[in-house]
Amino acid sequence: MKYLFLAAGLALLSACSPHEGAGGPYDYCAAGKTNSLFLIDRTTPADSMDKSVMMDSLATVVDGLGHGDRIVVATIGEHYTGTERLVNACKPGCPDNQGAVDYMLGQCSAMQAKADERVFMAQLVKALEPVTTDAEEAKTSDIVRTVAQWTQNPPGGRAFSTVYIFSDMLENSQVLPWREFKASEPEASMETVEKYRLTPDLPGADVHIVGFGRSHDPGRPPLDPDVDFRVRTFWKEYFAAGGATVSFEGTIQN
Known part of the structure; x- marks a missing residue:
């Protein structure tokens, strides 16, 4: 997929989304308390129901x-180095207890924050346009290493508290080929994960897996x-090893 046409829009979704206040720039991210990660598997074509569930999950x-x-918001691809970061932004808004003196000293402008929030939402939708188009079936799917990469080094330095993964979770990578992964006991696969230091870093996080349950066979x-x-x-043990709890929800049927 090509994302060049999104360059201008994504520029508005900078890491911390600051705006210029009365006394200088205001950093929205400084007031944030949580980090949320949304991973979209692009290695298997999604049908209309898949896309609907994905957008509903993102809205949540x-x-x-x-x-x-x-x-x-990022993608899962054939190899972890090919993951696409579609969004990395903080939701604009001012602290509820801020007064006029705070604003004069360079704090948050409620009026500007409201305008920035509208831009944030519009650009978030625009940034997701590529993933609502059809993907081509990929030969591999590097889920474990993609999850490890994003969670071991989270943007902003704060661990993710909520993770949504839109994927069938059928790992097929150099580390865990599908032919071995589907036949191995979870403990054996976990030994491989630990060998390569691919355990996620998600202390106390809630992980939601959407789309699990279908095979790679024709007709899925x-x-x-x-x-x-x-x-x-395996996935329950994998995320538990990183300190998270996992739920399988919104399983999609043909």
Whole structure:
């Protein structure tokens, strides 16, 4: 996918989204308390229901953001080095207890923050346009290393408290090839994860996996029960090792 046409829009979604106040720039991110991560798997084509569920999940994340909270939206691809960062921004807004004196001293402008929030929402939608188009079926899917990369070094330096992963979670990478991953006991796969130091860093986080349950076979039928159990158990253990709890929700059916 090409994202060059988004360059101008994404410039507005800078890491901390500051604006110029009466006494200087105001850093929205400084007031934030949480970081949220939304990962979108682009290695398998999504149908209209997939896209609808994805946007609903993102809306849930955005609705839960407080003033200054950060949201990061990125893709999962064939290799972890190919992940695309679509959004890295903090929701504009002023602290509720700020007064006129604070503004005169260079604090947040409520009027400007409201305008910036409208821009934030519009550009967030625009930044996601590429992922609402059809993706091509990829030969591999590097989920583990992508999750590790984003969570071990989170933007802003604060660990993610909420993670949404829109994916079938069928790992097929150099580290964990699908032919081995689907047949291995979760403990064996976890040994590989630990060997390469790919455990996520998500202390106390809530991880929501949306889209799990379908196979790679033509027509994408449900996973064989044994495979479903092994894969599901692995991901529970994987995120638990990083300090997070995981839920499987919004499983999508044809």
